Amino acid sequence: MPDTMLSAATVGHIHRIADFDVMAVRREFPVLCRVLHEKPGRPGKPLVFLDSGASAQKPRVVIEAMVRCLEHSYANVHRGVHTLSQESTDLFEAARSKVARFLGADSADEIVFTRNATEAINLVASSFGRTFLEPGDEVVLTIMEHHANIVPWQLLQAERGIVIRVVPCDDRGVLDLDAYTDLLGPRTKLVAVSHCSNVLGTVNPVTEITGLAHARGIPVLIDGSQAVVHQSVNVRAIDADFYVFTGHKLYGPTGIGVLYGKAEMLRKMPPWQGGGDMIEAVSFAGTTFREPPARFEAGTPPIMEAIGLGAAIDWLDRFDREAISDHEQALLVRATAGLEALPGVRIIGTAPDKAAILSFTLDGVHPHDLGTLLDRAGVAIRVGRHCAEPLIERFEVGSTARASFALYNTLAEADALVAAVAAVREFFA
Amino acid sequence: MFDDLRDLYQEVILDHGKHPRNFRRPADANREAKGENPLCGDRLIVYLKLTPDGVVEDAAFLGRGCAISTASASLMTEVVRGCSRDQAKALFEHFHDLCTKDTCDHHDHEALAPEVVEKLQVLSGVREYPVRVKCATLPWHTLVAAMDGRDLTSTE
Numbered sequence: 001m002p003d004t005m006l007s008a009a010t011v012g013h014i015h016r017i018a019d020f021d022v023m024a025v026r027r028e029f030p031v032l033c034r035v036l037h038e039k040p041g042r043p044g045k046p047l048v049f050l051d052s053g054a055s056a057q058k059p060r061v062v063i064e065a066m067v068r069c070l071e072h073s074y075a076n077v078h079r080g081v082h083t084l085s086q087e088s089t090d091l092f093e094a095a096r097s098k099v100a101r102f103l104g105a106d107s108a109d110e111i112v113f114t115r116n117a118t119e120a121i122n123l124v125a126s127s128f129g130r131t132f133l134e135p136g137d138e139v140v141l142t143i144m145e146h147h148a149n150i151v152p153w154q155l156l157q158a159e160r161g162i163v164i165r166v167v168p169c170d171d172r173g174v175l176d177l178d179a180y181t182d183l184l185g186p187r188t189k190l191v192a193v194s195h196c197s198n199v200l201g202t203v204n205p206v207t208e209i210t211g212l213a214h215a216r217g218i219p220v221l222i223d224g225s226q227a228v229v230h231q232s233v234n235v236r237a238i239d240a241d242f243y244v245f246t247g248h249k250l251y252g253p254t255g256i257g258v259l260y261g262k263a264e265m266l267r268k269m270p271p272w273q274g275g276g277d278m279i280e281a282v283s284f285a286g287t288t289f290r291e292p293p294a295r296f297e298a299g300t301p302p303i304m305e306a307i308g309l310g311a312a313i314d315w316l317d318r319f320d321r322e323a324i325s326d327h328e329q330a331l332l333v334r335a336t337a338g339l340e341a342l343p344g345v346r347i348i349g350t351a352p353d354k355a356a357i358l359s360f361t362l363d364g365v366h367p368h369d370l371g372t373l374l375d376r377a378g379v380a381i382r383v384g385r386h387c388a389e390p391l392i393e394r395f396e397v398g399s400t401a402r403a404s405f406a407l408y409n410t411l412a413e414a415d416a417l418v419a420a421v422a423a424v425r426e427f428f429a
Numbered sequence: 430m431f432d433d434l435r436d437l438y439q440e441v442i443l444d445h446g447k448h449p450r451n452f453r454r455p456a457d458a459n460r461e462a463k464g465e466n467p468l469c470g471d472r473l474i475v476y477l478k479l480t481p482d483g484v485v486e487d488a489a490f491l492g493r494g495c496a497i498s499t500a501s502a503s504l505m506t507e508v509v510r511g512c513s514r515d516q517a518k519a520l521f522e523h524f525h526d527l528c529t530k531d532t533c534d535h536h537d538h539e540a541l542a543p544e545v546v547e548k549l550q551v552l553s554g555v556r557e558y559p560v561r562v563k564c565a566t567l568p569w570h571t572l573v574a575a576m577d578g579r580d581l582t583s584t585e
Binding site: 037039364365366367368369372373376377383384385389392398399420423424427428 | 430431433434437438443446447468469470471493494495496497499558561564
C-alpha cells in the first residue's frame with residue numbers, strides 16, 4: 001500500500017475503515033472467545049483464527065437460522081401439502097433468491113444448489129462436458145487452480161480424450177494473459193479459471209478473461225470460492241457463463257455450494273444425477289425432466305444448509321462490502337510488512353491485486369513445524385499444499401504456511417501472527 | 430512462548446532435524462524405497478545395504494521433511510544398523526507404540542537393546558500431536574518397504 005497521501009480517495013478510505021467496527025463483528029462469532037491450551041496455573045492463548053480461507057467461522061445469526069428451522073419449520077421441501085413442508089420450501093427457495101441477488105444473477109432459476117464448489121464444477125464437467133466436448137477438444141485452466149478445478153477435467157480427459165491446456169503465471173503469481181490468449185484456439189470449448197487463488201491471493205482479471213474467450217465464442221466457468229468472501233461479485237458484469245462458490249467459506253455452513261449458470265447454458269444441459277425432485281414424469285417407457293435448476297438437484301437437497309447460507313448472505317448484506325475489503329486489505333498489508341521484515345521469510349504470491357491470503361515460507365523451518373508451533377501460540381493457520389499441488393511445484397516449495405484473513409480479524413491478530421513467527425525463528429535458531 | 434513444546438521438539442530432535450545423520454546416498458546400496466506423505470508433500474528415499482543374509486550393514490536417506498520426520502529418519506538410520514529384518518520390524522512396532530500409546534512398555538519387545546529404546550524415546554512427545562504421528566512413522570514405513578523390496582543389484 002502506498003504511503004498515506006491526503007488525497008480525497010485516501011481520506012474516504014480511512015473513513016470507511018473507521019466505520020467498520022471489527023470488535024462488534026467479533027461479538028457475533030461465539031467461537032472467537034475461545035482460549036486454547038489453558039492449564040492449571042497457566043493462562044491459555046486467545047484463539048487467533050487465520051484459517052478462514054479453508055473454512056470460515058459462523059456468526060450467531062447463521063447458527064440460529066438453522067436451529068430455528070429445525071426447531072420450528074423443518075420438513076422436506078417441494079413435496080408435502082402440509083404447513084411445515086410449505087414453510088421449509090419457502091425458506092429454501094428464499095435462500096435461492098438471496099444467492100441470485102448476491103451474485104447479481106438475472107433469476108433464481110439460474111442458481112443450482114450443490115454440496116460444495118467441487119460438486120458444482122463436477123456438475124458442469126459431467127453435464128456440459130459430456131454433452132459438448134469431443135475427443136481433442138480443449139479446456140483451458142490456469143496453473144493456480146485448486147484441485148477442485150483440475151481433477152474433474154482430468155476425469156473427463158480420461159473418459160473423453162479431451163485436452164487440458166494450462167495458463168502459466170509469473171513469479172509474482174500474475175497470470176500471463178498473452179499466453180492465455182495464445183491458448184484460445186479453434187478446439188477450445190471451455191475456459192475454467194479461479195477468480196481468486198486460494199494460495200497466492202491473486203485476484204484474476206476475470207472480466208478480461210471472459211471477454212477474450214467470448215470474442216472467440218468460448219464459454220467461461222469461474223471458481224469464486226475465495227473471491228465472493230473478499231469482494232462483491234456481479235456475474236452479469238463479469239459475463240460469466242458459470243460461476244461457482246461454496247457456502248462454508250462465506251460464513252455459512254458446510255454441505256452447501258452454488259452453481260450459477262446462465263439460463264441459456266443450463267437449459268441446454270442434460271441432468272447429471274437422477275432421482276426424485278428433478279423429474280416431470282417417470283415411467284419405465286421413459287422419463288422427462290424438469291427445467292433448471294430442479295433438473296440438477298436430484299434427491300432431497302441440503303435444506304438447513306441452504307437456509308444457513310441465505311442467513312449468511314443476509315448478514316453480509318448489512319455491511320458495506322467495500323469497507324470489509326478495506327479492512328481485510330489493512331490486515332494483509334500489516335501482516336505482509338511484519339513478515340517481510342523477518343529474515344528468512346519468503347512471501348509466495350505478490351500480485352498487485354491480491355485478496356487477504358498470505359502464503360509464506362520460513363528458511364530452515366518446515367511449514368508443518370511452523371504450524372504446530374503457531375498453534376501453541378493460539379494462532380491457527382493452514383500448512384501444506386493447499387489442494388493446489390501444480391502451483392506449489394511452480395513456486396518450487398514443498399509446501400507453504402498460509403494465513404488467511406476474514407472480516408473478524410484484527411490488526412492485533414496480524415501482529416500476533418508476526419510475533420509468533422518471529423518466536424518460531426528464535427526457537428529453531 | 431513455546432515452553433510446553435519442548436516435549437515434542439526436544440534438543441535431540443532439533444539437532445537431528447537440522448543436521449540429519451546418514452543424509453546421503455550410499456554408492457553400494459542394494460535396496461531403496463520412496464516414502465511420501467501426500468498431506469504435506471514430504472518425501473524421502475531410504476537406502477539400505479543389506480548383507481546376503483539380510484542384515485542392515487548401512488542405512489541412509491535423502492529427502493525433504495519437517496523436523497519431526499527428518500529427525501525420525503536420522504535416528505532410525507542410526508539404530509537400525511546391524512538389525513535383521515525381524516529385528517527391524519520389532520523396532521518399528523515398538524516405535525509405533527511409542528508414538529501412539531500413552532503407556533508403552535518396551536518389555537513387550539524384550540529383544541530390543543535398552544540404549545536403542547532410550548534413543549527412540551525422544552520422539553514419544555509426538556503422541557500428544559496426533560496429526561504429526563505420520564511425520565514420525567513415515568521413515569519407518571519406508572524402511573520396511575525397502576527391506577521387503579527387490580534387490581536393486583540383482584540383474585534379473
